[in-house]
Amino acid sequence: MPGPALSRVHGLFLSLVPSLEVEETLERLQSQKGVQGIMVANTEGIPIKSTMDDPTTARYAKLTCNLKARSTVHTSDPQNDFTFLRIRSKKNEIMVAPDKDYFLIVIQNPTESATLWAPSVIT
Amino acid sequence: MASKLQKRKSSSGQKTSKRGKNRPTLTVGEEEEPTNMESLGHPEIYPVVLTTKTQEIFNCRIDEDITDEQPYKLIKKEDILADFQNRAAVSDFYPVKKVIQEYPGDEILLVYDKDFKYGLNFYLVGTEEGKENYLNAPEIPEEQEEYKEHIPEEICIYKAPISKPWVSLGSEKEIEEESVKESTKKITYMISRKRHQFGAPIKFSDQNASSVKDAYIECTAYPDKNFTLRQLEKDIGMQVVPEVKDISTQTRWTYPKNAITQYHPREFSEEEKETLGQAKSLTDFLNNVSISVEIALQQNEIMNTFIDDWKCLAEEEGTFGDKTDTHLKEYQSFTDLHNLTEKMITCVSWHPVIYGLIAVSVAVRLSFEDRVHFSGKLLLQPSLILFWSFSDPIHPQLMLESPDDIFCFKFCPSDPNIIAGGCINGQIVMWDITAHADRIENIKTGGSRSKKVTLKPMFLLEPDSNKEAMYIRHCAVSSIENGHKHVITDIHWLPDTFEINRMGTVFENRSGICCQLVTCSADCTICFWDIRPQKALTPQPTEKKKDESIEIPFDVPSTFLHLDLAWKPLSKIRLSKGETSLDHCPTKISLSEDHLQYKAQDKMLAQSKAAKVGDMNPYQNLEGGLANHLKPREDFCTKFFVGTEEGEVIYTDWKMERDSETGRLMTKKPVSLYTVHDGAVHTVQRSPFYKDIILTIGGWNVAIWKEGVMTGPLLQTSCAPKRYTSGHWSLTRPGVFYIGREDGYIDIWDLLEKTHEPALSQNICITMITCIKPWTFSAKQQFIAVADYYGTLHILEIPWTLSHPSANEVLSMNYYFEREVKHLEYVDQRKKIREQEKKEMQLEMEKKKAGIHLKRRPS
Numbered sequence: 008m009p010g011p012a013l014s015r016v017h018g019l020f021l022s023l024v025p026s027l028e029v030e031e032t033l034e035r036l037q038s039q040k041g042v043q044g045i046m047v048a049n050t051e052g053i054p055i056k057s058t059m060d061d062p063t064t065a066r067y068a069k070l071t072c073n074l075k076a077r078s079t080v081h082t083s084d085p086q087n088d089f090t091f092l093r094i095r096s097k098k099n100e101i102m103v104a105p106d107k108d109y110f111l112i113v114i115q116n117p118t119e120s121a122t123l124w125a126p127s128v129i130t
Numbered sequence: 131m132a133s134k135l136q137k138r139k140s141s142s143g144q145k146t147s148k149r150g151k152n153r154p155t156l157t158v159g160e161e162e163e164p165t166n167m168e169s170l171g172h173p174e175i176y177p178v179v180l181t182t183k184t185q186e187i188f189n190c191r192i193d194e195d196i197t198d199e200q201p202y203k204l205i206k207k208e209d210i211l212a213d214f215q216n217r218a219a220v221s222d223f224y225p226v227k228k229v230i231q232e233y234p235g236d237e238i239l240l241v242y243d244k245d246f247k248y249g250l251n252f253y254l255v256g257t258e259e260g261k262e263n264y265l266n267a268p269e270i271p272e273e274q275e276e277y278k279e280h281i282p283e284e285i286c287i288y289k290a291p292i293s294k295p296w297v298s299l300g301s302e303k304e305i306e307e308e309s310v311k312e313s314t315k316k317i318t319y320m321i322s323r324k325r326h327q328f329g330a331p332i333k334f335s336d337q338n339a340s341s342v343k344d345a346y347i348e349c350t351a352y353p354d355k356n357f358t359l360r361q362l363e364k365d366i367g368m369q370v371v372p373e374v375k376d377i378s379t380q381t382r383w384t385y386p387k388n389a390i391t392q393y394h395p396r397e398f399s400e401e402e403k404e405t406l407g408q409a410k411s412l413t414d415f416l417n418n419v420s421i422s423v424e425i426a427l428q429q430n431e432i433m434n435t436f437i438d439d440w441k442c443l444a445e446e447e448g449t450f451g452d453k454t455d456t457h458l459k460e461y462q463s464f465t466d467l468h469n470l471t472e473k474m475i476t477c478v479s480w481h482p483v484i485y486g487l488i489a490v491s492v493a494v495r496l497s498f499e500d501r502v503h504f505s506g507k508l509l510l511q512p513s514l515i516l517f518w519s520f521s522d523p524i525h526p527q528l529m530l531e532s533p534d535d536i537f538c539f540k541f542c543p544s545d546p547n548i549i550a551g552g553c554i555n556g557q558i559v560m561w562d563i564t565a566h567a568d569r570i571e572n573i574k575t576g577g578s579r580s581k582k583v584t585l586k587p588m589f590l591l592e593p594d595s596n597k598e599a600m601y602i603r604h605c606a607v608s609s610i611e612n613g614h615k616h617v618i619t620d621i622h623w624l625p626d627t628f629e630i631n632r633m634g635t636v637f638e639n640r641s642g643i644c645c646q647l648v649t650c651s652a653d654c655t656i657c658f659w660d661i662r663p664q665k666a667l668t669p670q671p672t673e674k675k676k677d678e679s680i681e682i683p684f685d686v687p688s689t690f691l692h693l694d695l696a697w698k699p700l701s702k703i704r705l706s707k708g709e710t711s712l713d714h715c716p717t718k719i720s721l722s723e724d725h726l727q728y729k730a731q732d733k734m735l736a737q738s739k740a741a742k743v744g745d746m747n748p749y750q751n752l753e754g755g756l757a758n759h760l761k762p763r764e765d766f767c768t769k770f771f772v773g774t775e776e777g778e779v780i781y782t783d784w785k786m787e788r789d790s791e792t793g794r795l796m797t798k799k800p801v802s803l804y805t806v807h808d809g810a811v812h813t814v815q816r817s818p819f820y821k822d823i824i825l826t827i828g829g830w831n832v833a834i835w836k837e838g839v840m841t842g843p844l845l846q847t848s849c850a851p852k853r854y855t856s857g858h859w860s861l862t863r864p865g866v867f868y869i870g871r872e873d874g875y876i877d878i879w880d881l882l883e884k885t886h887e888p889a890l891s892q893n894i895c896i897t898m899i900t901c902i903k904p905w906t907f908s909a910k911q912q913f914i915a916v917a918d919y920y921g922t923l924h925i926l927e928i929p930w931t932l933s934h935p936s937a938n939e940v941l942s943m944n945y946y947f948e949r950e951v952k953h954l955e956y957v958d959q960r961k962k963i964r965e966q967e968k969k970e971m972q973l974e975m976e977k978k979k980a981g982i983h984l985k986r987r988p989s
Contacts, residue, residue, distance in 0.1 A: 029407060032416045039427040047412065053396050055406050065395040091422050095436055102426050104419035108411055111419045117430035 033058070036113060043099060043114040048072065050108055059114075067112055071103050173300070174260030176226045177243065177250035184222040187213060190240060190252075201242040202264065207233055229256040239264055257299070442937075458876065458892055458926040461913060464518040465922045466492065466526065471511060475917035477538045480905040482546045486520035487527070487570055488905075488915055490923050491551065493535035512601070515539060515551065515561075517570060518923065527570050530602050532559045538621050544643040552618025552649055558608040558659060558697070560690045566600055606690035608659070608697035614651035620718045621649045628766060630658055632701050634785035636766040646700070650716035650772065654706070657699035658784070663692040703784055703797045705772065715775035718814040720824060769801060771824055771835070773811025779804050779826050779835065779843075802840050806833045808849070813857040819864040819940055823947060827857040827869060832879070836951060841958050844950040845885060850877070858902045860928075862912065863935045864943040870899030870916065878932065882942060894924055904928065 036045055037058060046057035046064050052072030057064040080089040092103040095117075104111040185191045188210075190203045210230050213221050223230060230238060239261040243253050255261045339346045398406065406412065429435075466473070473492040481487035492514060496504065513535045517528035532551060536559065539551030547564040563570075624630065624646040629639040639645070647659040705714035772780045782800035809829030817823040822837035823844075830850050833843035852871040860866035865881035869888070874895040877888035894916050901917040912928040 028413050029416055032420050036420060036423060036427070039424065040431050042427065047416070049406075051396070053398055055398065055403055055412070065397070069395060091426070093426060100430060102423055104423050106415040106419060109415045111416065111423060113423055113427065115427055115430055117434060 029056070039115070041116045043116055045114075046112045048110045048112065050110070055109070067101075067114075068110070071110055071112055074103065076103075077105065172248075172260070174255055174257040175248055175253050176229055176256050177248040177253040178222055178226055178240075179250045180222045180240075180252045184213075188240070190242070192242060192251075196242045198244070201244060203240045203242075204237040204261075205240050207236050207238055210238065223254075226254050226256070229254065234258060235261070237261075455929045456890055456931050458878075458894075458914060458928060458932075460924065461927045462520060462523055462925045463922055464488075464490070464516075464523055464526075464925070466516060467524065469511065469514075473921040474919045475900055475921055475923060476536065478901045478903045478915050478917045478923065479539060479541055480903060480915065481517075481570075482541050482543065484546075484571055485907055487517060488519075488923070488925070489515055489517050489539070489541070489549070490917065491515045491536040491539050492921060493537060493554065495919070495921075515549070519570070520925075528563065528566060528600050528602060530561050530563070530604065532604050533557065533607060537617055537619065540621055540623055542623055542644050544626050550621055550623065550647055552614075552621040552651070553607075554617045555610075556614030556616055556618060556651055556653065557610060558613065558618065558621070558647065558649060559604045560606040560661070560693065561602060562605045562690065563602055566602060569600065606694040606697065608693070608699075609695055612698040614649065614653055614655065614657065616651050616653035618649050618651045619716065621647060622719065622721060623647055624658075624721070629660075630700065630784070632786075634658075634701060634768060634783075636768060648719065648721065650719050652715050652717075652775070654704060654715050656703040656705065656716060656719065656772070656784070658701045658703075659697065660700045661690065661693060701784075701786060703782075703786075705774075705780065705782070705797075705800075714772070714778065714780060716772045716780075717775055717810050717812060718773045720771045720814040720816050769837075771814050771826075771837075773807075773814040773826055773828060775810045777805055777807035777809055777811055777828050779806060779811060779814070779833070781837075804842065806843055806846055807831060809853060812855065815857075815859055817859050817864065818861055819943070820947070825857065825859055825867055827854050830854060832857070832867075832869065836947060839951055839954060841954050844947060844954065845881075848886065855898050856900055856902045858904055860932065861904050861906050862933050864940050865946070866932060868902050868904065868914065870894075870902050872898040874899060874918065876902070876916065881946060882936075882939065894918070894926070895920070895922065906933075 033045055033056065036042065044057070044059035044063070046054055046059060046067060048054045048068035048071070050072060052069045054064045054068040059067075074092070076092050077089040080087050089105060092105075094101040094103075099114055099116045102113045102115065104113075180188075180190065182191070185195075188203070188205050189195045190205070196203060207230060210221075210223050213223065214227060214230075218224075233256065235258050239255040241253050241255065241264060243249075243251055255264055337345065469492075472495045474495045475490050476493045477491045479489050481489065494501070494508060494511075494513075496508075501508065512529075512531045513533070515530040515532065515536055516526040517530075519527045530549065530551075532553060533555070534557070535554045536551040537554055539549055542548035542550065545564075547562060547567050549561045549563070551559045551561070553559055623644040626639055626642055626644045628636050629646050630636055645661050647661065648656065649659065650656040705716055768785045769781060769783045772782060774780065780800045781802045783798045785798060787796055787798055807826065807828030808831070811826055811828035813825065813827040815825045817825065824835045824837065826833045826835065826843075830853055832845075832847045832854065834845040835843050850871070852873050852875070854869050854877075855872050856870040858868050860868065863880075865883075866889075867879050869877045869879065871877060874893055874897055876892050876894055876899065878890040878892070880889035883889045895918045898919040899916055900919055902914060904912065904914040906912045912933040914926050914928055916924045916926060918924070
């Protein structure tokens with residue numbers, strides 16, 4: 008019967024497509040200017056995907072999973088929720104986007120890429 | 131008594147005795163009681179000591195007159211008395227004088243006490259009875275023995291005692307002595323009381339002892355120091371005992387807990403990662419989240435929101451002093467008051483290491499004819515380089531003597547104790563002041579020498595014993611025949627990174643010190659010199675030297691002895707103008723790596739550089755460097771800028787090439803030549819910030835060049851109202867330079883502010899400024915030394931605004947220069963275009979003309 012076979016094939020296709028999408032998205036993000044690394048981790052801090060080396064990845068994943076950002080936002084206003092976190096440090100910027108099960112962490116070096124400089128002395 | 135005497139005389143018979151008695155007057159008030167042997171039961175025996183003399187007098191010498199058989203002698207009382215008279219207290223019988231005086235008889239018995247039975251060697255028997263007993267005694271012992279035997283046999287006949295008259299034997303005297311007598315009469319008191327008081331009942335009552343005065347007498351105890359004892363020694367027993375402590379605590383026992391330690395981070399295995407990566411939830415998640423992330427990323431790309439605009443707008447914080455103050459402030463000025471002739475300062479140089487020390491070369495203010503005219507007088511006065519210190523504006527610290535006026539000099543960068551100067555007669559003079567280095571180093575600290583600097587009139591000026599300025603003779607001068615023939619206008623030390631040989635090829639410098647000089651002179655040559663001893667190519671010079679054998683004064687160091695009067699240049703470059711005889715007359719040169727020497731070198735750096743070579747001062751061992759086999763440096767730029775007397779700026783090469791025709795070494799032709807200045811170029815200087823930007827000042831205008839740009843100067847100012855006589859880049863601000871004018875003004879140019887005129891003009895002195903040299907001591911202190919034509923050296927402090935660059939000044943100046951270069955290129959291009967246009971226009975004009983002609987000729 009072609010029906011179940013089709014569905015099976017369809018299922019296969021479906022299973023293949025998501026990985027491509029994932030890669031595509033990640034590629035797109037990576038191509039932005041100044042991006043140093045991207046990683047995806049689960050809520051426990053175990054990295055799933057990463058463009059950086061393992062120790063760095065593990066470190067970032069662990070540290071971000073312990074963030075109390077969600078509780079900070081949620082407890083003061085139960086209807087509010089934590090959607091995005093940007094940490095600007097001297098050298099770079101860490102962006103954390105949370106979800107139910109996963110975290111997306113992107114590290115960017117912003118000063119290189121900024122096109123609009125602060126006004127300087129120009130003769 | 132007499133009968134007894136006779137008896138004795140008859141019994142003894144042989145003896146002759148001397149007796150003498152006298153009653154000597156007693157000088158001493160006391161009469162000693164002679165001691166007698168009463169205690170031993172012989173009250174009549176008086177022991178005496180007879181000296182040999184006495185023995186001789188009385189003929190009782192031991193072993194001669196007195197023997198064992200007859201150990202006694204009868205001495206006449208008179209003799210003893212006579213002896214008393216003769217010898218008085220010295221007489222040995224003196225102690226028993228009383229006895230002798232009272233002796234009843236005429237002869238006294240003197241017995242030799244051989245065994246010292248009675249204590250002394252002789253004894254006197256004081257009574258007749260005793261004498262008799264003794265004399266009869268020798269018979270007794272013999273008899274006694276028999277007597278003892280006979281005692282039980284003899285029958286004692288009792289004789290009733292007959293009372294005799296009392297014979298005093300002296301005992302009553304003793305009794306008198308011993309008896310106790312009342313010294314005073316007894317006092318009797320009679321106390322009586324009334325009778326009825328006797329036996330009355332006694333009443334006792336209590337009384338407080340302290341209430342009634344004097345009711346009691348107490349002996350209060352007081353610490354009497356006489357009786358305080360300090361225990362100096364103590365006897366203690368000690369025992370070491372182990373200290374034992376017993377502690378107990380009660381711990382709270384809660385409950386057992388599981389503890390875990392993690393050594394590795396938890397990670398998914400590869401398959402898990404794969405599966406998770408495939409999961410749909412991840413895709414959805416990413417899709418949702420990536421949008422916001424992208425927005426954030428792009429935001430960062432567009433603008434940096436965290437920049438503090440205020441901060442960037444502001445320039446450096448911590449301004450010292452008023453920011454609006456832009457004038458140079460006079461700090462100090464130095465004039466040599468000792469020398470009477472009018473002098474001008476020809477060159478100024480700060481000491482590269484020591485704070486506050488500046489060296490100045492002075493020359494006489496005479497033209498050539500005047501010099502010749504007064505040559506005799508000039509010979510008497512020494513030409514000097516003076517060392518001034520901030521701490522003493524009147525007395526120079528050191529004075530370096532030279533054979534003639536110095537027109538330029540430089541400190542050696544690798545050793546500030548070596549100075550090279552160029553003379554007016556074309557000689558190079560070298561000094562080595564290593565021996566006096568401590569003197570100038572400790573100027574600041576030795577301020578106690580003369581705190582008050584009093585200006586005394588000239589005729590009262592005496593050299594202070596401490597402040598006697600040292601005249602230091604030069605170490606070496608170059609050879610007169612082989613060197614320059616005219617005044618040396620500029621002298622530079624080649625940096626210690628490379629060295630040059632005769633051909634002009636550059637080699638690396640292994641010795642680590644500056645060992646070569648370059649000079650240019652008004653005889654149209656540029657010479658390279660090496661201070662190391664050259665291997666003599668011809669034996670002639672050494673022979674000449676031997677003939678001369680000048681005695682060198684002992685205080686001149688021998689560092690450059692090998693060079694003295696025999697110093698020839700390594701190579702000579704003649705700046706010829708082609709075939710004509712007139713040559714370029716160089717006034718200043720600028721080599722490519724000079725700009726390293728503008729900053730005040732750290733003492734540590736300089737020392738470490740010198741220490742690299744060895745422990746010895748490398749200049750003492752110059753020969754060592756010659757043996758090194760050196761590697762030539764290929765890509766070294768051997769070109770340099772020269773400013774000439776005619777106002778030209780020449781860019782030329784020092785490498786010599788062999789002329790194909792003649793085979794001689796020839797200088798290459800200059801790469802470029804520009805005449806931009808209307809007078810002699812007196813400043814050719816590279817910028818401290820950019821290696822290829824050169825400032826040239828001469829005549830009435832200023833030009834800035836970029837090395838490599840052949841079309842012309844980047845900037846050429848318009849002519850100033852007054853002639854420019856000296857100039858220098860600022861050491862800290864890339865767009866600022868100082869120019870001195872002939873009327874004593876300093877023009878301060880700031881290229882970032884104005885390029886058509888100076889930013890600031892300030893009057894310093896009344897006469898022409900001959901030299902300007904700025905110097906940085908610290909971030910807060912920057913000085914500029916301005917030397918004038920009348921011999922005064924002014925030290926001015928550069929204000930904050932002129933010494934501290936703004937935030938992007940270096941970059942901005944870079945942009946400026948780049949723009950100027952582009953401008954030149956543009957001008958060039960435009961020139962070409964214009965030429966073309968001109969040609970076209972001309973063609974058209976001609977065409978038109980031809981056309982008109984054609985038109986006019988109707989055919």
